[in-house]
Amino acid sequence: MGRRIIALLSLCAPLCACDAASPRLAESAPIRWSQPGKTIVLVTPDIELSELTAGGAEAPRADWTGSAIALTAKNIAARLAARGISVTEADTAANARESQVVKLNSAVGQAILLHLYYSPIKLPQKGAALDWTLGPGVAVLRDKYHGDYALFVHLRDSYSSTGRQALMGVAALLLVPVPGGFQSGFASLVDLRTGKIVWFNRLLSVNGDLRNADDARDTVGELLKGLPL
Amino acid sequence: MKRVLALTLMLLTGAARAQPDADSDEAGLAMQVAKAEDNIRNSAALVRDPALNDYVHGIVCRLTPCAALRVYLVGSPGLNVFALPNGALVVWTGALLRAQDEAQLAHLLAHEIAHYQNKDSLDLYHRMLDTSGVVALLGVAAAGAGIGFVGTPASMAALGAKYSHSDAQERDADRAGMAMAAAAGYDPAAALAVWRAADADFLKVHPWSEDRLAALQDLAHGTGKTGAENHRAVTAPYLERWVGEELRRDIDTVALFIRLAASGRGLCRYGLGEAYRKRGAPGDAVLAASWFRAALAAPDSPPLAWRGLGLLALQNGDKPAARAAFAQYRVMAPDADDKAMIDYYLTQL
Numbered sequence: 001m002g003r004r005i006i007a008l009l010s011l012c013a014p015l016c017a018c019d020a021a022s023p024r025l026a027e028s029a030p031i032r033w034s035q036p037g038k039t040i041v042l043v044t045p046d047i048e049l050s051e052l053t054a055g056g057a058e059a060p061r062a063d064w065t066g067s068a069i070a071l072t073a074k075n076i077a078a079r080l081a082a083r084g085i086s087v088t089e090a091d092t093a094a095n096a097r098e099s100q101v102v103k104l105n106s107a108v109g110q111a112i113l114l115h116l117y118y119s120p121i122k123l124p125q126k127g128a129a130l131d132w133t134l135g136p137g138v139a140v141l142r143d144k145y146h147g148d149y150a151l152f153v154h155l156r157d158s159y160s161s162t163g164r165q166a167l168m169g170v171a172a173l174l175l176v177p178v179p180g181g182f183q184s185g186f187a188s189l190v191d192l193r194t195g196k197i198v199w200f201n202r203l204l205s206v207n208g209d210l211r212n213a214d215d216a217r218d219t220v221g222e223l224l225k226g227l228p229l
Numbered sequence: 230m231k232r233v234l235a236l237t238l239m240l241l242t243g244a245a246r247a248q249p250d251a252d253s254d255e256a257g258l259a260m261q262v263a264k265a266e267d268n269i270r271n272s273a274a275l276v277r278d279p280a281l282n283d284y285v286h287g288i289v290c291r292l293t294p295c296a297a298l299r300v301y302l303v304g305s306p307g308l309n310v311f312a313l314p315n316g317a318l319v320v321w322t323g324a325l326l327r328a329q330d331e332a333q334l335a336h337l338l339a340h341e342i343a344h345y346q347n348k349d350s351l352d353l354y355h356r357m358l359d360t361s362g363v364v365a366l367l368g369v370a371a372a373g374a375g376i377g378f379v380g381t382p383a384s385m386a387a388l389g390a391k392y393s394h395s396d397a398q399e400r401d402a403d404r405a406g407m408a409m410a411a412a413a414g415y416d417p418a419a420a421l422a423v424w425r426a427a428d429a430d431f432l433k434v435h436p437w438s439e440d441r442l443a444a445l446q447d448l449a450h451g452t453g454k455t456g457a458e459n460h461r462a463v464t465a466p467y468l469e470r471w472v473g474e475e476l477r478r479d480i481d482t483v484a485l486f487i488r489l490a491a492s493g494r495g496l497c498r499y500g501l502g503e504a505y506r507k508r509g510a511p512g513d514a515v516l517a518a519s520w521f522r523a524a525l526a527a528p529d530s531p532p533l534a535w536r537g538l539g540l541l542a543l544q545n546g547d548k549p550a551a552r553a554a555f556a557q558y559r560v561m562a563p564d565a566d567d568k569a570m571i572d573y574y575l576t577q578l
Contacts, residue, residue, distance in 0.1 A: 050257070062256035096271040 023201040023226030024116065024130040031198060031228055032191075034148050038085045040229075041147035041192065043092055043102055045072045047155045049210060052181045054163030064159075068210035072153060075220035080151075083229055088145045097140045104134050105152045108197070109186045117202055134195040142192035150192055153223065155185030155203065157210055183208040187223045199228055259315065266317045269301050276302040276322060284463045285320055285338075288331065291413040292339050293346070306474040308428040310337050312345035325464055326471040327426065327485075329492055331456025332419035336410050340420075340435070343405035349398045393434050400444055402435075407448045415456075417449035426488050461494070469531065472500040481508055490520065495527030499534045506541055517541055532561035536571070543574065552578045 049064035077087045092098035112132055115123045122128075141150050158181035160168065168180050182205065189199040203223050209215035269275065276282070282302055289295050298312075301319045309321040318341065328334035394402070403420075411417055424437065424445065464471075472489075475482055486501035502520030505513040518541055524534040539554035555571050555578075565571070 060257035060261050062260040065260060093267050093271075096273075096275075099267070099271040100273065 022117070023199065024112075025226070025228060026130040026132075026196060026198045031149075034193070038229075039145075039147040040080055040085055040087050040189075041090050041141055041145040041150040042073060042076055042080075042087050043090050043105075043141075043150055043152050045069050045076075045153035045155065046102065046106065047072060047153065047157070047185075047210070049157045049159070052158045052160045052164045054161060054167050058158055064211050068155075068157065068216065071210060071213060071216040072155075072220055072223075075217050076151065076153070076224065079220065079224060080229070085229060088147055090141065090145050090150075092141075095140075097137075098144070101134065101137055101141060102152065104137070105188060105190065106154050108132055108134060109152070109154055109188055109200070112188075112197075112200055113186060113202060116200075130197060130200055132197045132200075134190055134197065136195055138190060138192050138195045147192055149198070150190045151187065152190065153185070153187045155183060155210070155223075157181070157183045157185075157208070159209075159211070180206070182206045183210070183219070185223075187227075189227065199226070201225055201227070262313050262315050262317075266299075266301075266313060266315065269303065269317065269319060272303070274304045276304045278302075278467075280463065281325075281467065285325070285334075288335050289318065289338055289342070292335060292409045293342055298342070298345075304474075306471070306478050308431040310341045311434075312341055314345075314348075314351040316345070318342065318345070322467065322471055323475065326468070326475065326489070327428075328423060328460065329457065330419065331460040332410070332415040332454065333423035334460065335413065335415045335456075336406060336420040336423050339409040339413075340402050340406035343402040343409065344394065344398065347398065347401055347405065349394055349402065352398070393436050396436060396438065396441070399435055399441055403441065403445050404448060407445070411451070411453065414453050416453040417451060419455060421445055421449060428485070465529075468494065468496045469533070472496050476500060476503050476507065483508055490523075493527060495524045495529040495531045495534070498524035498527055499531045499537060502534065502537050506537055506544075514541055514545065532558055532565070535561060536565075536567075539571070539574070543578075548578045 047065060047069050048060060049068050050058040050060045051064075053059055073089060077089070080087050090098070092102050112130070115121055115126060116128070116130065138150065141147070160180040164180060184204050186200060186202050188197050188201075190196065191198050201223060203219070205219070205222065208219040208222065210219055282300070285302060286295070286300050289298060289300055297316045299317050301317060302325075303319055303321050305321040305323060306326075307321060307323040308327055310319070310324050312318050318338070320338070324337060325334060328337065407417060407420055410420065421442070424442070427435075427437070475485065482504040483501070486497060486504045489497035490501040498520050502517045502524060505517035505520065518538065521534040521537045521541070524531055535554050535558035539551045539558060542548075542551035542554055552575065555575055558565070559568065559571055559575075562568075
């Protein structure tokens with residue numbers, strides 16, 4: 001684990017000028033429930049786990065990915081249920097329009113990461129506020145799943161192979177930085193009436209692990225930090 | 230390695246439903262390929278028109294038992310037909326535009342199906358996985374369906390240059406493809422025509438050589454149906470859109486449209502005129518004008534040719550001719566997308 005920390009520091013020194021987990025709230029759009037029973041649409045988390053080969057290639061791992069998606073969804077649902085919120089899980093892959101909304105969220109999320117979290121390329125008109133929307137197209141999710149808000153998770157997670165760890169160890173002795181695996185991604189909460197992103201949180205970590213239940217619970221805790229519910 | 234490859238073949242081709250170890254590279258590859266197919270299926274660029282899909286699907290099913298193949302028509306200019314290693318067969322509409330008849334399209338499809346059945350595409354993916362190029366390729370595959378920015382035929386070709394099929398694989402696919410098409414009753418000569426006319430980008434993935442041509446000629450015995458009439462009829466409603474998409478590519482399309490205009494279709498002649506007009510080399514304006522007129526003389530007499538003549542006249546400073554041509558365009562295509570632009574030109578003339 002220590003090796004991964006060293007690796008990430010060397011990898012993202014310019015990025016880490018800002019704090020690693022820092023949730024943002026859209027001040028102009030407070031949470032409003034349309035009915036007494038609160039429902040959140042949990043879109044199947046877009047997660048991919050891969051193994052970092054000695055040469056630095058990311059080899060996707062189907063087994064890790066499958067269990068990470070299940071663990072993440074389960075942990076999120078449990079946390080929301082504990083706060084009295086009912087969760088409708090939405091598998092959007094089979095529906096073209098729904099999956100377009102998920103792709104749009106990924107694209108907008110990447111833009112938020114780039115322009116809101118990374119100070120050198122802040123957008124002059126956007127300022128420091130979370131002021132982004134997916135637009136009225138989110139209605140396809142509201143109509144089908146009957147929720148007030150949708151929660152999206154987008155995560156990429158890599159783990160160093162044994163070969164990569166050996167290389168990092170040797171390289172560290174020679175003071176050559178060789179990055180190891182790390183987690184990066186975000187979660188966003190979207191108002192399904194307006195499309196507005198009302199809450200957003202970035203995750204950037206070398207310690208997180210989605211491959212076992214205990215660590216996955218911690219990662220989900222980090223991911224949902226500051227969720228205004 | 231042999232064992233690993235065998236396992237992969239079983240998983241990815243569906244030849245057997247045995248699952249490989251979930252922690253293997255192959256499972257990771259299968260996951261990525263399934264995701265790429267999801268992207269294509271959900272893409273806005275997917276052509277969902279039943280008539281066109283039935284046409285292509287019908288050809289595929291005449292060529293080979295097609296239960297395991299899923300055909301995706303993607304609205305994109307450029308020549309591309311490829312199979313994902315899981316049996317998703319992706320056909321760009323640019324391939325339908327370039328095929329002069331049903332037999333030519335069938336030969337292209339048969340060649341690609343042969344690559345798939347020979348596990349060549351899997352071999353290609355494996356070489357890429359070894360060098361992590363698979364991620365780039367799947368990005369391209371998805372982008373070809375209108376996702377991302379790398380889906381141009383040129384980027385496909387750049388990958389193809391690095392990861393092309395081998396000469397032996399090409400000859401095997403030629404042989405198997407020819408057999409498939411012949412068994413379905415298609416004219417063997419169409420294979421020669423379609424490969425000789427293929428875009429350079431496509432030939433980078435499927436390396437072409439004089440030897441390959443000679444071998445293909447040896448295989449082309451007898452005759453068969455061309456299905457030219459049927460191909461024209463099925464593609465006619467889309468021709469204007471496809472020609473427009475080719476013309477919007479940021480490359481010189483004169484050579485392409487010289488081939489297409491040989492069919493005598495008015496819209497293809499218009500395309501050649503427009504390709505000349507856009508290229509604008511010395512002498513091109515004269516050629517453009519003559520091809521616009523040739524287009525108007527064709528049975529389908531596309532109104533767009535009047536628009537082309539108007540723009541040419543405008544470029545030459547011939548205001549009366551421009552006015553007359555634009556006015557004719559507005560009469561013949563009263564609901565054209567660019568009518569506001571043409572009306573503006575008319576007020577300026």
